Amino acid sequence: MTTPNDAPYKYLQxxxxxxxxxxxxxxxxxxxxxxxxxxxxxxxxxxxxxxxxLLFHPNWKARRKEILHRDMHRCVHCRSDKDLQxxxxxxxxxxxxxxxxxxxEYPDRLLIxxxxxxxxxxxxxxxxxxxxx
Numbered sequence: 253m254t255t256p257n258d259a260p261y262k263y264l265q266x267x268x269x270x271x272x273x274x275x276x277x278x279x280x281x282x283x284x285x286x287x288x289x290x291x292x293x294x295x296x297x298x299x300x301x302x303x304x305x306l307l308f309h310p311n312w313k314a315r316r317k318e319i320l321h322r323d324m325h326r327c328v329h330c331r332s333d334k335d336l337q338x339x340x341x342x343x344x345x346x347x348x349x350x351x352x353x354x355x356x357e358y359p360d361r362l363l364i365x366x367x368x369x370x371x372x373x374x375x376x377x378x379x380x381x382x383x384x385x
Contacts, residue, residue, distance in 0.1 A: 306355050315356035315363075323365035335368035343382040353385075 306312055316338045326333050341362045344353040366374065 303355075309356070311354070311356040319360070319363045320365055322360065326365065327367035327370050328364050329366060329370040329374075332367040332369070336365055337368055337371045339364050339366045339371055339374070340380060343380060345382060345384045347384050 319338045320336060325336065327336065340355065340358060341364060342358075344358070345351075346353060
């Protein structure tokens with residue numbers, strides 16, 4: 253996976269050479285315009301990073317609810333109805349804008365409902381592909 257060198261995002265690295273495919277925002281260079289206070293407060297949730305902060309955004313909450321409803325509030329793998337999460341089957345980096353697509357902007361086909369156990373097993377076994385668009 254290659255992203256442009258100037259991208260404001262980087263991948264977290266854990267065991268060995270494997271990358272955790274959720275992204276975090278690096279320090280934005282001074283040449284970028286300052287964020288509005290309201291938007292900045294949303295993105296500065298320290299305990300979750302910028303990606304985690306987006307998961308508390310009202311747009312993601314609404315999108316998550318749609319996907320859970322579509323999948324009948326069950327894990328698509330094991331059919332459990334406990335600890336449900338919405339999984340991105342792919343991440344998309346928008347080269348022209350030098351940023352990742354926002355979590356709620358993905359089409360239905362790239363979002364699925366998984367229980368926490370299946371979600372963790374999947375991330376441990378497979379890498380979520382990231383494509384540049």
